[in-house]
Amino acid sequence: MVEFSPRQRSQGQFLTCPFDRQDLDPVRDVFPDTATERKILTLAIRCPREGCEWTGELRNKEEHLTQCGTCPNNCGHSVSRETVLTHIRDECPLAVVSCPYTRVGCDTVIQRQTVEPHLQNGLNLHLNLACLKLNETIVELEETKRQLQTTRLQLDRTKEELDKTTFIWKISGFSGIFTQAIA
Numbered sequence: 001m002v003e004f005s006p007r008q009r010s011q012g013q014f015l016t017c018p019f020d021r022q023d024l025d026p027v028r029d030v031f032p033d034t035a036t037e038r039k040i041l042t043l044a045i046r047c048p049r050e051g052c053e054w055t056g057e058l059r060n061k062e063e064h065l066t067q068c069g070t071c072p073n074n075c076g077h078s079v080s081r082e083t084v085l086t087h088i089r090d091e092c093p094l095a096v097v098s099c100p101y102t103r104v105g106c107d108t109v110i111q112r113q114t115v116e117p118h119l120q121n122g123l124n125l126h127l128n129l130a131c132l133k134l135n136e137t138i139v140e141l142e143e144t145k146r147q148l149q150t151t152r153l154q155l156d157r158t159k160e161e162l163d164k165t166t167f168i169w170k171i172s173g174f175s176g177i178f179t180q181a182i183a
């Protein structure tokens, strides 16, 4: 490939061959070297951004740079490959998240940036859901208490039975020894 650098002259721009300094005719002497261009484009390169481990062909550099360091949700935050997951999990305003009232029955799934307005607008809905859930929970708690009570009574009865059994066993053991002793 012929490398060239443009040189200013009074009438306009001229090209000079770097080897013999002769003026070149831009039409006759200069042509695109597609084979070399292709070779250059397949050169392996690394991403110039610090912290980015990407390597690839020069031809894909531009495409990579449009994604490198930016959140895949296109929220505008710059993130590295290492922090992208925590960014999306904890802070990305465009990440899709569940309503914080999901456990009381709100199944709304929205972008994080609209959670605040959803909470404002859904104040009554969330309060009603929370009230229903609270009542349900109280009923369940009472039921659990009752079951615990029953289990405790059964345990006490089993203990009594066990004590009786042990007592009888002790006596019969004793009586055996006593019988032997007096024989």
Ligand SMILES: [Zn+2]
Binding pocket: 047, 048, 049, 052, 053, 054, 064, 065, 068, 069
């Ligand atoms: Zn990169």
Ligand SMILES: [Zn+2]
Binding pocket: 071, 072, 073, 074, 075, 076, 077, 087, 088, 091, 092, 093, 094, 095
């Ligand atoms: Zn983001």
Ligand SMILES: [Zn+2]
Binding pocket: 099, 100, 101, 102, 106, 107, 108, 118, 122, 126
């Ligand atoms: Zn909600």
